[in-house]
Amino acid sequence: xxxxxxxxxxxxxxxxxxxxxxxxxxxxxxxxxxxxxxxxxxxxxxxxxxxxxxxxxxxxxxxxxxxxxxxxxxxxxxxxxxxxxxxxxxxxxxxxxxxxxxxxxxxxxxxxxxxxxxxxxxxxxxxxxxxxxxxxxxxxxxxxxxxxxxxxxxxxxxxxxxxxxxxxxxxxxxxxxxxxxxxxxxxxxxxxxxxxxxxxxxxxxxxxxxxxxxxxxxxxxxxxxxxxxxxxxxxxxxxxxxxxxxxxxxxxxxxxxxxxxxxxxxxxxxxxxxxxxxxxxxxxxxxxxxxxxxxxxxxxxxxxxxxxxxxxxxxxxxxxxxxxxxxxxxxxxxxxxxxxxxxxxxxxxxxxxxxxxxxxxxxxxxxxxxxxxxxxxxxxxxxxxxxxxxxxxxxxxxxxxxxxxxxxxxxxxxxxxxxxxxxxxxxxxxxxxxxxxxxxxxxxxx
Amino acid sequence: xxxxxxxxxxxxxxxxxxxxxxxxxxxxxxxxxxxxxxxxxxxxxxxxxxxxxxxxxxxxxxxxxxxxxxxxxxxxxxxxxxxxxxxxxxxxxxxxxxxxxxxxxxxxxxxxxxxxxxxxxx
Numbered sequence: 001x002x003x004x005x006x007x008x009x010x011x012x013x014x015x016x017x018x019x020x021x022x023x024x025x026x027x028x029x030x031x032x033x034x035x036x037x038x039x040x041x042x043x044x045x046x047x048x049x050x051x052x053x054x055x056x057x058x059x060x061x062x063x064x065x066x067x068x069x070x071x072x073x074x075x076x077x078x079x080x081x082x083x084x085x086x087x088x089x090x091x092x093x094x095x096x097x098x099x100x101x102x103x104x105x106x107x108x109x110x111x112x113x114x115x116x117x118x119x120x121x122x123x124x125x126x127x128x129x130x131x132x133x134x135x136x137x138x139x140x141x142x143x144x145x146x147x148x149x150x151x152x153x154x155x156x157x158x159x160x161x162x163x164x165x166x167x168x169x170x171x172x173x174x175x176x177x178x179x180x181x182x183x184x185x186x187x188x189x190x191x192x193x194x195x196x197x198x199x200x201x202x203x204x205x206x207x208x209x210x211x212x213x214x215x216x217x218x219x220x221x222x223x224x225x226x227x228x229x230x231x232x233x234x235x236x237x238x239x240x241x242x243x244x245x246x247x248x249x250x251x252x253x254x255x256x257x258x259x260x261x262x263x264x265x266x267x268x269x270x271x272x273x274x275x276x277x278x279x280x281x282x283x284x285x286x287x288x289x290x291x292x293x294x295x296x297x298x299x300x301x302x303x304x305x306x307x308x309x310x311x312x313x314x315x316x317x318x319x320x321x322x323x324x325x326x327x328x329x330x331x332x333x334x335x336x337x338x339x340x341x342x343x344x345x346x347x348x349x350x351x352x353x354x355x356x357x358x359x360x361x362x363x364x365x366x367x368x369x370x371x372x373x374x375x376x377x378x379x380x381x382x383x384x385x386x387x388x389x390x391x392x393x394x395x396x397x398x399x400x401x402x403x404x405x406x407x408x409x410x411x412x413x414x415x416x417x418x419x420x421x422x423x424x425x426x427x428x429x430x431x432x433x434x435x436x437x438x439x440x441x442x443x444x445x446x
Numbered sequence: 447x448x449x450x451x452x453x454x455x456x457x458x459x460x461x462x463x464x465x466x467x468x469x470x471x472x473x474x475x476x477x478x479x480x481x482x483x484x485x486x487x488x489x490x491x492x493x494x495x496x497x498x499x500x501x502x503x504x505x506x507x508x509x510x511x512x513x514x515x516x517x518x519x520x521x522x523x524x525x526x527x528x529x530x531x532x533x534x535x536x537x538x539x540x541x542x543x544x545x546x547x548x549x550x551x552x553x554x555x556x557x558x559x560x561x562x563x564x565x566x567x568x
Contacts, residue, residue, distance in 0.1 A: 139530070140501060140530055143530040143551050143552065144457045144460065144530065144551070146551075146552045147457070147460050147530075147551040147552040147553065148457060148459035148460045148463060149552075150552040150553075150554075151460065151463035151464065151467070151552070151553070151555055152459065152463045154554070154555045155463060155466060155467060155555065158555070160470060161470070166466065169462075170463070170466075173459040173462065173463075176459070177459055
């Protein structure tokens, strides 16, 4: 990348705009403050890799630092023209355009970049659907079984001569194919529901974060400090965890992971692992008692229960959270309780009942269709996320802890409770008599 | 004269259903389940018409069709192809390779019979 002699000045200007100290930026990119000072005064040339690191830390494009905003804009306008030549943009006047309307030119650049990202995402999604071996294998199984059943059923019901021996044989084949169909359909539903394929390439920052959290089972021993962190040590520990992950490739995903881990560390500081696990052994699945003991909020306690390893009873806890619009934010799955891979979840989840009744904890036994029909205990609560204000409406978030019901340990009240029939998401839910259905299920289509 | 049909299909219950339907219709039917040895099976059986599945172990139906169309003794053999993928691209590929009929699974028994009769001029 060509660097102009004013690259250092642009780095300094950008740093000051962001309000960063020279020492902090230098530390972030792994150089001394003195060396950064020389760079910023254009007395040292910046290598490409260092420029990349500085641009990342300064949340800008390396080209903007190396060539100046205008040169970067001109490059982006040229790129946008190549993407859509039929628009016949006046490329020979792009310098004039960028100079006179830098804001509009920046918008074109940002949109061009966004289009590129979206195209990559579409390509990746298309590639996943076309080439995902698990999906292809399940669909092939389903179609093969349906073909055998349809042909055989037509023979048996077609009215032609079929002697007893062949009838018996065909009935046996149909029974076998029916079982195979059932198993293949279940596999397909599980794939669509849980998306547990480890080969799936994450698409977008949210999936990168989900892959990162899933790979660590939401538990980060390196962030379970025995006592309070020394100055800066917490951020370094978080940065090390992020740097170790191969799943977090985009800056956005790394930022999201940093936010998640900051909250994780705050929870860990307020409820140290050893003390918390000891208290859990006493209070088991009573988040309210734990919240009182540690003087923490219910969501904090729920996160701690779900993210730390199970206590001696071995029951794994899942956790789902959503924002005030019902969009799922945290998704830690638990065996037997399917979470949607994409889109909205089942409105009958206690999570959404809690969302409608802020500050009122809700406990319910639920059951999803298909599979082993396991019952799960859900404990949900909705809290105000921001500080109360006279100037704006409150922002709410809801959390739901999920675990499998244990008849032996949970007592009669829960064991004998009539489970609420819930789904994962409408697309893969077979219930036909559901008042909350948003869209048709693919399980009964045709 | 009895017409001979070779069914290359690795799903045993589908192959059995096809065999029964065709036998009852008066065809002489033989089956083969491997993609790898399918071309040799065609040469051995010398059928009047071939039913060819696409997804076969060892070698795909498309590759088998290509081999058949590039050899003098099998170039003109009528082929009815069966596939679980009914997309236009799959059909186009089969047509480019010289397929005579293309049916997607699940198929209707009567439609399959009609296609086969037309292919052998019956």
